[in-house]
Amino acid sequence: MSTPEPDRMDRGRLESINIVNALRRGTVPAGGLERIAVGLDVEEGVIAKQLDYVAQGGGDTKFIRGDYGSGKTFLVARSLEIARTKGFVTSHVVISSATPIHKLRGVYQQICAGLRTNEEEHALKAVVDTWLFAIEERLLSVGGTGMDDAALEPATEREIETALSGISALNSALAAALRTYYRANNAGDFPLAQSALGWIAAEPNIGRDFKQKAGIRGDIDDTVALLFLRGLVSVIHGAGYSGLAIAVDELETMQGLQRSQREKGYQTLVQIIDALDRGDMPRCFFLFTGTPALFDGSRGIRSVPPLFDRINVVMSDEFKNPRQPQIVLAKFDTAKLEQVALRVVDVYAQAYTEPDRERISHRFIRAMIKKITTRFGGRVDVIPRIFLKEFVDILDKCELYEDYQPQDVYDFDSEHLKGELRKEEESVMVVRF
Structure with a gap:
């Protein structure tokens, strides 16, 4: 079942x-x-x-x-x-x-x-694959049903060279690496395809074997990095x-x-x-x-x-x-932090359930900001991260416990923040004796 x-x-x-x-x-x-x-x-x-x-x-x-x-x-x-x-x-x-x-x-x-x-992180492979697919689609639409795989592969390789002609006139290695990636994928040689992507991304320790197969000498260095970036942007645009x-x-x-x-x-x-x-x-x-x-x-x-x-x-x-x-940019102030808190309440309402607006009132938000800023030398600009972390904790407790009254029990205690404060936050913190 x-x-x-x-x-x-x-x-x-x-x-x-x-x-x-x-x-x-x-x-x-x-x-x-x-x-x-x-x-x-x-x-x-x-x-x-x-x-x-x-x-x-x-x-x-x-x-x-x-x-x-x-x-x-x-x-x-x-x-x-x-x-x-x-x-x-x-x-x-x-x-x-x-x-x-x-x-x-x-x-x-x-x-x-x-x-x-928008679709994924670490998107280099997806971008290159989309670009190559677009080239093949364009060739097939022009060549019609008469173009078979034997004709498509060399035609695609020529298109790779044409698309990067401006870059190849100065350095042909990017086009060579992309051709090698395309051939390796078609042949099912995925380790070679991965090496090609790694070389294009300037990853260290790409073996000599790949460079011999691709006909490439050397690696991407400081002198050609901006040129290769231009080539990468050409691929990105060609991918749509x-x-x-x-x-x-x-x-x-x-x-x-x-x-x-x-x-x-x-x-x-x-x-x-x-x-x-x-x-x-x-x-x-x-x-x-x-x-x-x-x-x-x-x-x-x-x-x-x-x-x-x-x-x-x-x-x-x-x-x-x-x-x-x-x-x-101007420094963050109390009015802006209050607005952010109110927007977080709206977001929380969609994520879980509508918070009790009486317990999370404007008055409580202002009091909470004051309690935290007092411990940081009155500096509102250094507390947004800390404030929002504490504020979400209070929203959680209000949802989980009907008898939780933050205005009665909340007090900012920085002890639990030890080890996670950033140097800018630590530098203005008021030490209690």
């Missing part, structure tokens, strides 16, 4: 549960961010317009500037979400001392490893996507490098900006983030005049203009 399947959750409820689960863990939700976004309407609109331009064949960039607690991480995640709704493939790269911006091979490797579409949107996070880590490495990294940013402006990287959008020190500090962008000139902004009054090269 078969057991009946449980009712399938509707998409809205599933998304709501995912949002609540992420907030429980203190992370940014993977989707549905517009439902809890507050105060970013103008910035989101500007980025959406830039993406529309890039989808038509342009190339563009934006720098997001803000302190810890200003919402940089959230705006980045939201921007990539917007990009995916507009048909872009996205990737999120985190700059570090191990992967500085001037080591372009490492950046390119992170981009390939993080490719994401609008382009590639890349978030490059935590640029401020560059300030800890030696002067020669810092300046090389800043010159790399100039190289990328100029390539976008010249039209050398069509259908590619770069989103960079950094703290104010990156833009204004002695070891930051100001130290390299060509880069500073390209991304400096006019800030003559309180009306910020996010259409300039930088989006300057």
Whole structure:
């Protein structure tokens, strides 16, 4: 006797549960961010317009500037979400001392490893397969029923070369690797196909055997990484996507490098900006983030005049203009955090059941914010992650226990946060004796 399947959750409820689960863990939700976004309407609109331009064949960039607690991480995640709704493939790269911006091979490797579409993460294989399938479909539609497999394979290989002719004129290795991947898949040689994808993604330790079979010498290095990125974007567009949107996070880590490495990294940013402006990287959008020190500090962008000139902004009054090269984010405040809390209540209602709005009142939310900020030196901007994690816990208890009265029993105790506080949170925490 078969057991009946449980009712399938509707998409809205599933998304709501995912949002609540992420907030429980203190992370940014993977989707549905517009439902809890507050105060970013103008910035989101500007980025959406830039993406529309890039989808038509342009190339563009934006720098997001803000302190810890200003919402940089959230705006980045939201921007990539917007990009995916507009048909872009996205990737999120985190700059570090191990992967500085001037080591372009490492950046390119992170981009390939993080490719994401609306349908799936780690999407490089899916994108390449879709591109090759589109080529075959186009050839079959032109050649008709008379084209058999024996004719289709060489015709597809010629189309691969044609599609990447601009790249192959400078470096033929990408087209060779893609041809090898296509042949290996057709022959059922999946280890070779996997090696081809790994080489295209600049993964280390791809064996000499693959390179001999593909007719390739060497590997992707810093000198050709941007060229291969252009080729990757060509494949992405050929697979039916609008382009590639890349978030490059935590640029401020560059300030800890030696002067020669810092300046090389800043010159790399100039190289990328100029390539976008010249039209050398069509259908590619770069989103960079950094703290104010990156833009204004002695070891930051100001130290390299060509880069500073390209991304400096006019800030003559309180009306910020996010259409300039930088989006300057203000710190989070109490009013915004209250709005987020109310939106989380609405999300929770769809995920589970309608919360008791008397127990989770505006007055309680304001009191809860005050209790937490008091322990963090009055800094609202550093507590959103902690507040939302605590707030979801209270929503859970209100649903689970009818006699739970948060206004009577809730008190913020930071002891349970030991070991999970970030350095920015720890640095302003008031110690109780």
